[in-house]
Amino acid sequence: LLRWVNEYYPGIFQKPELSSEIDCAALGKLLPKELLEPLEEQYLSKQKTDLSDYMNQVLQLEDRKWTSGEEAKREDGCYTSPLAYDIIQGINGMVKAAEKVTGNRQKAQTITHQLPGFMTKYKHLQSVLQVNKQISHIKASLCCVEQFRDVLLGKNHLFPHEVKEECLGLLMDIEQSAHSCLLIPIHKILKPQYKKLGTTDWLRKNGFEKLWRSLEVELLKFQDVPHLGRQELIGRLHQEVTEEYVRRLLRTDVKLKDREQQQRAYTIVTQNAESLNALFSRMGSKQDW
Structure with missing residues (x-):
């Protein structure tokens, strides 16, 4: 219903044979505001829940690999993880769909309010990996950090400003923590040479x-x-x-x-x-x- 109201119905009047004859703006929405807004809120609430569930499922799948002791996969000789790609694809598809259904980008972006919570969980699980010295997965996490950062900085249409900024801060924390985990042992090895x-x-x-x-x-x-x-x-x-x-x-x-x-x-x-x-x-x- 929402897609018909916000996408298909206006689209009809944009056809060349009708656009010159009918003032679509003057006709207004197919449904009055008092009926339309509750429908949009219901739809967006469902999308938020679906996105949150999806992200948690992706994270749980990765967590099972980590806890099993399975080494991270390699591509072109480098450790990698599908986590960021899967999350990004899910967000991209759902936000685009929500924008079409609601006809409003800002409303569609609200479904990504779940992302900082996901990042916080991811950060916690990364700290567990670091304690357990699961080096291959720590290295793979740096791939995820870059992929998440690229989409947050490069696809502003998907995220509200506050979501983007909070997630970038969490990614910085994850990256710095991973760096420390990988570099501190090196400084210990170099310490005898430093002393000279x-x-x-x-x-x-x-x-x-x-x-x-x-x-x-x-x-x-x-x-x-x-x-x-x-x-x-x-x-x-x-x-x-x-x-x-x-x-x-x-x-x-x-x-x-x-x-x-x-x-x-x-x-x-x-x-x-x-x-x-x-x-x-x-x-x-x-x-x-």
């Missing part, structure tokens, strides 16, 4: 080489992270390693007694910085200072 930075041995022997080699080994382990997620992840590690490098140098108590030592220290720092940037750039970082 800014020391007399570092100045004499340039102990940076071991740090560089360890970094290269660890960075290669991220080749199974989807491209955009990998770029963000490696970019964050690039920033954190650089910050740690600078922090160690600032804390050094090495005395540069003459110009030769000062020049050597300058050369080493310059070479180290160039080597770090070259390594991270080769691995996908877009950080630039």
Whole structure:
């Protein structure tokens, strides 16, 4: 009934043979407002419930895979998950249908008010994965984050502003948490090399080489992270390693007694910085200072 009232009925008068003869706007709606609005509210309420149920089913399906210990699937060598794609397709189809039925985009968008609640559940389950060190699924989640972010930023017609902003914030939390889970172990591995930075041995022997080699080994382990997620992840590690490098140098108590030592220290720092940037750039970082 709603689709007939809001889509088919107005469409009849847009036909060339009628549009020039009949003023559709003057005719008004087929049903009066007091009858139309309750029907629309009932329809939208049902759509909200259906979308919420659908999203929960998708999440439960993924959760069963996680709890079973099943490894995430790979596509083109990278871990991936169908969760974001399935949710996005569901939202896209239901919002478009609701817009046709109600004839109003803003009303249709209201069915996505369930999305932040879904994201909150997803965030909680991701934290469980991180506690359990289910690395393949954590890497796959970065693919989901990018897919969700792309649709939130690129398809504004699907979401009210407040829904978009809240979801983007939740996605940022999920991404940052996943990054920390993947990067903290690397910093622990690098800690012995960090300790040598800014020391007399570092100045004499340039102990940076071991740090560089360890970094290269660890960075290669991220080749199974989807491209955009990998770029963000490696970019964050690039920033954190650089910050740690600078922090160690600032804390050094090495005395540069003459110009030769000062020049050597300058050369080493310059070479180290160039080597770090070259390594991270080769691995996908877009950080630039």
